[in-house]
Amino acid sequence: MLAEAEIGHRVEKQAFAQAVPGLREALINAQYDLGQSRRFAVIVLLSGVAAAGKSEAVNRLLTWMDPRYIETLAIGHEETEEQQSRPYMWRFWQILPPKGRITILFEHWYTQPGLQYAMGHIGDAELGQRLAEINRFERMLTDEGVLLLKFYMHITKKGQRRRLKQLASDPNTSWRVTRDDAFYVKNYRPVIRSVEEMLRLTSQGYAPWIVTEAADRRYRELVIGQTLLRAIKGRLDATAKPPASQRDGTEFRIPAPDGRSVLTALDFTSRVAPRTYADRLEALQGRLSELTRSKAFQKRSLILVFEGCDAAGKGGTIRRVAQGIDPRSYHIVPIAKPTDEEAAHPYLWRFWRHIPRHGRVTMFDRSWYGRVLVERVESLCPETDWRRAYGEINDFEADLTAGGAILIKFWLAISKTEQLRRFKDRERQAFKRxxxxxxxxxxxxxxxxxxxxVEVMVALTSTDIAPWMLVEAEDKNxxxxxxxxxxxxRLEAVL
Amino acid sequence: MLAEAEIGHRVEKQAFAQAVPGLREALINAQYDLGQSRRFAVIVLLSGVAAAGKSEAVNRLLTWMDPRYIETLAIGHEETEEQQSRPYMWRFWQILPPKGRITILFEHWYTQPGLQYAMGHIGDAELGQRLAEINRFERMLTDEGVLLLKFYMHITKKGQRRRLKQLASDPNTSWRVTRDDAFYVKNYRPVIRSVEEMLRLTSQGYAPWIVTEAADRRYRELVIGQTLLRAIKGRLDATAKPPASQRDGTEFRIPAPDGRSVLTALDFTSRVAPRTYADRLEALQGRLSELTRSKAFQKRSLILVFEGCDAAGKGGTIRRVAQGIDPRSYHIVPIAKPTDEEAAHPYLWRFWRHIPRHGRVTMFDRSWYGRVLVERVESLCPETDWRRAYGEINDFEADLTAGGAILIKFWLAISKTEQLRRFKDRERQAFKRxxxxxxxxxxxxxxxxxxxxVEVMVALTSTDIAPWMLVEAEDKNxxxxxxxxxxxxRLEAVL
Incomplete structure (x- = not known):
């Protein structure tokens, strides 16, 4: 779910200066209206790897709003004696804001389990159990009307290193670099893996994680400010909060302040010459053939998902992949309308039918993502159904990978112009008609x-265990x- | 949650013979209507300790309904090679019934984790994690429209032993007693403890456990048949299923076929003479005093909840308990209407304020159960709010006990006549007016x-970690x- 926060978002100085005055005024007004109405309380959680800029974000919010009515706290790392002698959750109940007020926590109920897991003091199972408890707690809070905003501020490995160096070199900030930070830098990959797992397990529709790219200070602060504004105003304007089942975690999504997205960030210019293409294709198919015949693969399976707009080249790509695999061990499943029998079962049933056994490969030409693409856009299913699909799909894919499947999802992207060219081409050529x-x-x-x-889909379903791979397919080769x-x-890394 | 299944329910032969023909006809009709409408699928899970009569119940259902349209399966104990080489959940997806059909599982997704936990192969944390996965799976099923009925057939330790002996002594049934059964008999207490935990964590409003006393064959079979009938008919008659947030797990409750309940099963006849009372009271208060001053207690705390109808004698009882504790270390919290400040916070906040630290005792004169008693009955809060309260209260109490609190909940019960007598008495006596x-x-x-x-409350919130103790208070002494x-x-057992 961090995919959309690694595309180099940034906001220029001038754009920032232009956006701030309006945002600031709107935030102060929203805060005032909230205080007057006393309709609900607001809790903001800030999370992120070291050096993601949490405290700077808090400071900024405090200058933008009226700090007298905001409480800022860190509860998680250290325990007072008072806290130790009471049930763990007691500390959080003590600081819940009353209706009309805002509390910002930069250490919170995720901090202790997260740390203990990162340090290896608790394992997968205990982490899962504690996150399930957190889910129930957050469910209760939001059912009670609390507006809960959970920000995850993401920074790439390179970005993190750069920023920590910066902090350390300045005597005014060097004290902020701690020994914990060194641990996180050294263990960037495993930490991020567990973050992905945590985001997946606790990003519920009623309390979604809002993932923000944090490398650029102006960008991250605008995102947090604008999201907070939208969430408070949206709730104040609504006569009733939407029922939990109708929330899919996109309630608080704002358009990126710099207008970039995972799709627009793609580079469509790269080309491969036919000669080079033929050579490389053959080499890669050979490699794939060897990998899928290897002994290690006999205890795993491979599931490939191909999605993309019309004429993006799914069919041709699937054929090229298939050429690298023993025909006896792969299976291509084209997904169209469900049969009567399929429609009489829960949605995912028709995909479970085709899940390969160990040692085999299944390629889906379109897939379960139809529910959040065509079915969503064309209103082919009720809104509640596609809204809950994101979480269900994440659970489904977790089941698959836990059972030994290696799952890769490709989105083949082309530009609108290229699509037109291909459409016209197809109309001209009889055999493609x-x-x-x-x-x-x-x-x-x-x-x-x-x-x-597609943007929402990638944001909500690109997980560490089943990442989306966005492929620039403008040039087929x-x-x-x-x-x-x-x-x-991927196979080499796993096997 | 097993409390209501230990009160000696039974149905006489004649009553059974009278009830069956009508039930049978209604079941066949409901099954037919379901098949015609094809509106939803039905999945029935049967669980229970050894010798609770699962297979007999299935056989009975198959004679009462049309067995051609019911699938009966056991998936859990043994794995085929086909299943082993695919993700764990695959096996269950293969057997999901289409809309209009019924599947009965007497081994299912709870079987493997339950067994592994009972045998000590997985610990608390992993069990919790697997149950969280099951919750998400069942949530998906019910969101997809599946009617999911989960029966837990409970039998007391004595009842189990008696029945296994019976089975073993008859050559026709002795093969049904396995080595696993011996394990369960030997480990009755720990197994029941983990069952309570499992029921608590997976009894969601959308898929509640239906706990049935299973000692009497006629009783348990009527309960299962009538519940199944009510559930199918209820769903067929409804134009839409209620949203998940409005289900509290009582959707499928039928009145007990024998008319008994936890309250009517109480025996109000016992009396204690004043002299004996005085002696025993003093002795018990002395014991309590010692226990609460013990060193072991300094790492625990004690939370006592007193509920009961008006004039049941809560105040007088609390005073007698208080006399046995050092006044510096207890605190009595009478619960009345929330203050403004309390009303501005999530419901449970006002109780968390009074949670004692280690070494101390808090007695609640009325409590958080107000939400599912007076607030429910008098419509003082919206239905959705009290419906979700049962689960929230269970979570709350789990937080308390995980933090070292020992929690005991008393329901002081008197008869309606006795209440009248006490009311009149109070009116007469000036100082009680x-x-x-x-x-x-x-x-x-x-x-x-x-x-x-009260019956629903006891059924849904009496857990092994925080049991309800029903007290016959007809005789105050x-x-x-x-x-x-x-x-x-309880203190002696724990400390």
Missing amino acids: FKITKEDWRNRDRWDDYEKA SGRLKVLRTICE | FKITKEDWRNRDRWDDYEKA SGRLKVLRTICE
């Missing part, structure tokens, strides 16, 4: 809606090579 | 509603002694 229908043109009209749905390379590298 | 108000008389008019609310004795015995 069956591939283009009225429906394709209709879908094209909803390009923007699909783009938004380079797209296919990237897919094959990704598969080979 | 302030204790009786118009509200008391009004509450009395709703006696039956309160009684139902004997009630007070029972309370004191219970506290002393």
Whole structure:
């Protein structure tokens, strides 16, 4: 779920200076209205790896709003004697804000389990158990009307190192670099893996994590400020809060202040010459063949998901991958409308039917993501159904990977212009004509809606165990090579 | 949550013979309507300790309904090779019934984790994690429209031993007694403790456990048949299923076929003579005093909850308990209407304020159970709020006990006649007059509603970590002694 926070968001000085006065006024007003109405309390949790800028964000919020009515606390790292002799949750109940007030916590109920897990004091199972308790606690809070905002401020490994160096070199800030920080830098990968797991298990529709790219100070502060504003105003304006089942975790999403997204950040310029392509393709297919015949693979399975807009080249890509695998051990599953039998079962049933046994490969040409793409955009299922699908899909994929499956999901991306070129091409070529229908043109009209749905999908379902791989398929050759390379590298890493 | 299944329910032969024909016809009709409408699928899980009569119950259901459209399966104990080489949950997805059909599982997704936990192969944390996964799975199923009925068939230790002996002595049934059964008999207490924990963690409003006393064959079979009928008919008649947040786990409750309940099963005849009372009271208070001054108690705390209808004698009982404790180390918290400040916080906040530190005792004169008693009966809070309270209270009490608190909850029960006598008595005696108000008389008019609310409360919140103790307080003396004795015995067992 950190994917959308690694695309180099940044806000220029001037744009920031332009945005702040309005935001500030709106925030103060929202805070005042909240205090007057006393309709609900607001709790803001700030999380993030070391050096993600949590305390700076708090300071900024305090200058933007009226600090007399905001409590800022850190409860998690150290225990008072008072706290030690009472049940663990007691400390948090003591500091819950009353209706009309805001509390910002930069250490909170995630801090202790997170630390203990990172340090190896508790294992997967105990972490899972504690997160389940946290879920029930947050469910209770939001059922009681609390507006709960959980920010996760993400920073890449390089970004983290750079920032810590900066802090350490300045005598005014060097005290802020602690021994814990060194631990996190050294263990960046495993820490991030457990963060992904934590985000997946605790990002419920009623209390979603809001992941923010934190490398650029101006960007992260605008995101936090604007999100807070939108959330408070939205709740004040609403006559009733939406029922828990109708919340999918996108309630608080604001458009990125710099306008960039996982899709617009793609670079469509790379090209591969036909000659190079043929050579590399053959080499990669050979590598894949060896990997899927290896002894280690006989205790795993491989599940590949191919999604992309019409004419993005899914079919051609799947064929190139298939050429690298023994035909007896792969299976291609094209997903279209459900059969009667499939429609009579829970949604995911028709995909479970095709889950491969160990030693085998299944490629899905479109997949369970139809629910949050076409079914969402075309209103083919009730809103409550696709809203709960994100969490269900994450659970489903966790089941798959826990059972030994290696799961890779590809989104083949092309530009709108390229799609038009391919459509026209298809219409001209007799043997490709069956591939283009009225429906394709209709879908094209909803390009923007699909783009938004894809962004939310990647944000909510790209997990460490089942990441989305966004493939620039503008140039078919380079797209296919990237897919094959990704598969080979992933298999090599795992086997 | 097993409390209501230990009161000796039984149905006489004649009553059974009278009930069956009608039930049978209604079940067949419901099954037919379900098949015609194809609106939803039904999954029935049967659980229970050894010798609780699971297979007999299945056989009975199959004779009462059309067995051609019911699948009966056991998936949990043994694994096929097919299952082993796929993700764990795959096996359950393979057997999900389509809409319109019924599947009965007498081994299922609880079987493997339950066994592994009972045998000590997995610990508390891993059990908790697996149950959290099960919750998400069941949530998905019910969101997808599946009607999920989970029966837990309970049998007391004595009942179990008796039945296993019976089975073993008959050559026709002796093969059914396995080595596993011996294990369960030998480890009855720890197994039941983990069952209580499992029921607490997985009894969600959308998929509650239905606990059935299983000692009497006719009783348990009527309960299962009638519950199944009510659930299927209820769903067929409903235009829409209630949203998950509005289900509290009582959707499928039927009146006990034999009319008995935890309250009506109480015996109000015992009396204690004044002389004996004085002696015993003093002895018990002395014991309590020693226990609460012991060194071991300095690492625990004691929380006592007193509930009961008006004039049941809560105040007098609390005073007698207090006399056995050093005044510096106890605190009595009478619960009335919330203050403004309390009303501005989540419901449980006002109780957390009074949670004692280690070495101390807090007695609540009325408590958080107000939400599911007076607030429920008098409609003082929205239905959704009290419905979700049962689960929240269980979580709250789990937090307390995990933090070292010993929690005992007393329901002081008197008969309706005795209440009238005490009311009149109070009106006569000037110094007791302030204790009786118009509200008391009004509450009395709703006696039956309160009684139902108490039964549900005991059923859903009596857990192994925080059991309800029902006290016959018809005779004040004997009630007070029972309370004191219970506290002393519990402290002695724990410290």
